[in-house]
Amino acid sequence: MSGRRVVLTGIGVVAPGGVGTKAFWEEMTDGRTATRTISLFDAGGFRSRMAAEVDFDQAAEGLSPQERRRMDRAAQFAVVSARMALADSGLAAGEVDPTRVGVSIGSAVGCTMSLEQEYVVLSDAGRHWLVDPAYAIPHLYEHMVPSTIAVEVAWACGAEAPVSLISTGCTSGLDSVGHAYRLIQEGAADVVITGAADAPISPITVACFDAIKATSANNEDPEHASRPFDRDRDGFVLGEGAAVFVAEELEHARRRGAHVYAEIAGFASRSNAYHMTGLKPDGREMAEAIRVALEEARLDPRDIDYVNAHGSGTKQNDRHETAAFKRALGLHAYEVPVSSIKSMVGHSLGAIGSIELAACALAIEHDVVPPTANLHTPDPECDLDYVPVTARDHRTDAVLSVGSGFGGFQTAVVLVGPERRPA
Structure with missing residues (x-):
């Protein structure tokens, strides 16, 4: 392993209760919870009917009508977070050779929301086993392939070095950053746009966790349902969101006078x-x-x-x-x-x-x-x-x-x- 050190010089966050790094950190330091009754679909028939949803205005976050139509909600979170991170890092377009900029994005369930919505349309709400592909949107294939989330980030950032989608379940958001760390250490890139995005608040995901009773059923008090390490906890509360970083080789960051939040040390x-x-x-x-x-x-x-x-x-x-x-x-x-x-x-x-x-x-x-x-x-x-x-x-x-x-x-x-x- 080379001696190249890796630092974080930009952060972008789309989280429940706080879009943008400032709003997110205020939520953290205030100890505010963002869990509530699900509003993204009618969850009336489910055991667990709450989640931590992002209040996300696509247009206000700069997504064009074409991007809003083309991208699943998870990809939208990733692209908006990536743009925030790049702006925060101070990296200007064209400042870095694009062949030295990579992407490593994590996601556990990919484009779940779009896939489920399309299945409902194609099957006439599950009435037909054989579906008519003529009713499918032209972007359905992209929703089938989770790596398109990383591709969307690469397009948004002009990255031409290695581009990867890391999917290791609930550790994806750590493993994607670990992969970026290794890419820079080994010299495959000088900058990697890295992080993770998921938007799993859909009937199929809620039903899966209902089946194994992993999620909380404290529907009467969703704000206080997520209680890690508490004696009275009864499961986790589903959430959604994204966080993306600009990970950069230390000397590269120093040469351009970048602000360093932290170093990835291990x-x-x-x-x-x-x-x-x-x-x-x-x-x-x-x-x-x-x-x-x-x-x-x-x-x-x-x-x-x-x-x-x-x-x-x-x-x-x-x-x-x-x-x-x-x-x-x-x-x-x-x-x-x-x-x-x-x-x-x-x-x-x-x-x-x-x-x-x-x-x-x-x-x-x-x-x-x-x-x-x-x-x-x-x-x-x-x-x-x-x-x-x-x-x-x-x-x-x-x-x-x-x-x-x-x-x-x-x-x-x-x-x-x-x-x-x-x-």
Whole structure:
């Protein structure tokens, strides 16, 4: 591996409760929740009828009529976030050789909303098994291929280096950034537009999670339904959104005087090879990913100032994760603040890892740890400092962010402040 270092110089966020980095960070520091009764479709017949939706005005966010018609909602989130990140980074069009600019975007479920809407039309709401393709929109094939989300970002950014769509379930948003990190380290690109987007709030997705009872059924109080690490939690709350970064080789960023939010110092992923949805209680695979990421970052567990947890709000995840932190961080696990922003923005599947990394980079920027909202009655088995309800001023130079996904995926990313690591 080369000695090329990778930094984040631009951030763009489209999240429930906050479109744009400023609005998103205000939501995080205020501890506001964006979960509510589903409005994107009639969810009356479902077990779980709430989600964290994005208030998204396509025209106001600069999408042309053609883009609005061509792109699925997830792709729209990704493109708008990418444009925000580029503007934030200060990279001007033509400033970088396009063959040195890549794209790495994560998504768990691709263009789910458009695919389902088209199936409803083609099948006459499910009445016909054989469908007439004459009724299909001309962009249906693009919706079938998730990589078109990354392609749309590449077109929007003029990127001609490697372009990839990373789909590893709920760790996609971390793994896509990890892939970008490796591309720059190995010299395949100097700049990579990276992050993740998902827009899964549709009947088929809600029905799938209803079937396995993974989502909360607290429909009478959706604002407080997402309760990671709380004794009374009953599942996660579905979300949607995107976060995209400009990841850049450090010297490249320095030469143009770019503002650096954070450096990607370590990345590792593991699998538990155990069960499609189940987790071993000892957290061994997540702990191993944490150990390798810290080793790559050349950090001791005691150097970590904040842990951004996966914190989905299911009992098996929260207990598995607590065990992993204790296993990987030792006694420091009891001292370091840990929180889950899913309590505020829900679980947007493949997108959430990148949204959480945006919160981590901003935590480093502002020395503030976002809270775990709705945590009022801690689970005795989750006995760490989970920053209940209120954000905390806290010196934050090194952050660990972790993700856990169906299929056994376990990922850890370490971000450090721009002055943390010596040359």
